[in-house]
Amino acid sequence: MKVNSILKSENGDIFETVKSFFTKLFEEGVIDYLLVPQRISEGKTLTQTLIKGVDYLDGVNPFSPVMAINSAKLASQVGIAETDKKVGVVLKPCEIRALIELVKLNQAKLDNLVIIGIDCAGTFEIEQWAKLVEESGDAIAKETEVLKDIYAGKTDYAEEDAPIRLRSACQICDRFTHDKADITLSILGMEDDVLVKLEDELAAKLGLEAAEAPSSHKDVLEDMKNARTYKRESAFDEFRDKMQSMNDMADILATCTRCYACQTACPICYCRVCFFRTETFSPEPARILRWADKEGALRMPTEILLYHLTRLNHVAASCVGCGMCESSCARGIPLSILFQSVGNEVQKKLEYIPGMNIDEELPVATFKQEETI
């Protein structure tokens, strides 16, 4: 059975608190390695690191305000079945969902992974975060301040006049918790403390006392859920109103050059080798000239619409809404709302929520006797 426990912070330093928690996990042999975000470049940004012990825990922040990569892809690189080495992987809920989808796609294994999930209030675009921190002069102080703000639910950092704004995917994310993690860390509505949710046996092993989650935690959770769901639904409504024909999709993709950044960043674009990166889509010149003859005018590089329509089709049922496609796009194309809107329609129709239940099969790998198109 899962229990809650509260880690008290001295001097309000949550980073020190989580550091000592991770130390305990190492010392008690719960984990042998830890995949966790860590500050680099004087705190201007954070990156994922795989560390082998307590000596490398300085500057670790599981509640990283930036997301360089959807770490499900990294977790799949360290998950193996034949080992007694446990790897703790600190993942945001969208990363846990992506990891579960990867398991279903036979591209990840959970056997040796200890999933340390966090309740996530959202992340910022890397460039904007670096700028904010640089201007502030004190990286850790700024990081602490912003994290405390968003995790207290004080501001949602979505308003026009906010100093920095959450990534668009985060702004409309209402699945910011995940109950399938082995251990969950939360600072939502926890002031300076950290709430841990874990199996009672593990809690006993770590010497943690069971405690009730404070009401402030539940309040922030509920308020954030309601606000985000409302925002999500309105964003979908707005998108539905805008999309009347193929031209509207062409508007969104007007600046696309088919650079594959979105495909590379997508945690669940599942093909090992993408069809669009094969010879089929780099034809010999004579063929391209023939196409131009037929079309009159040919957008170059070719097949941009086909690329996105196909990616949408392949990814829609499993799209976890992490928004890495948009964050990776050099042109800033609003791909997150495009993929999430289509994903939402498809998932509703299939009655499937990606990354929630590991025993539920992928929609394309199964079927029902009776269903309509």
Next chain:
Amino acid sequence: MSNQIDKDNFEPKIVAFLCHWCSYKAADLAGTSRLAYPTNVRTIRTMCSGSVDPVYIIKALLDGADGVLVGGCVLGDCHYQSGNYKARRKMIILHAQLRALGIDEDRVWLRWISASDGVMFRDVIFEMVEALKAKGPNPMKNPWDIWKSAKGGWKPKTINSPRGE
């Protein structure tokens, strides 16, 4: 240019992906039975309707087809047990996707036509040609027109794109 074609004289182009075991055999049977049906259809034989990836359907629509027909075995009769059920899943996803994007999903049809049903094959083609004539040419089939006539009216809202600031 195709948009200016007179609707009455418009002859739709249909690309039909037919499974080897049933629908393709039905088309064959329609031929050997001397059943007459419109010449608007171009057939492509696939081993199973379940193997028709939507990329081929989308490619056909972007490259000049006015409609796409996917034909498989009657449910329960699939040569590979469940291929046609999976084809249906793929079609559910494709239709929901096209709907979400404001694109007419009724240009893509899925039909179960058994090997012994040449008559049904003929009827489906008649039916589909008639439906596509009523719709007119596929607005997706000239990609350059799509790019060129996109109005730039879709302004990413602040909620959708904090990067655009």
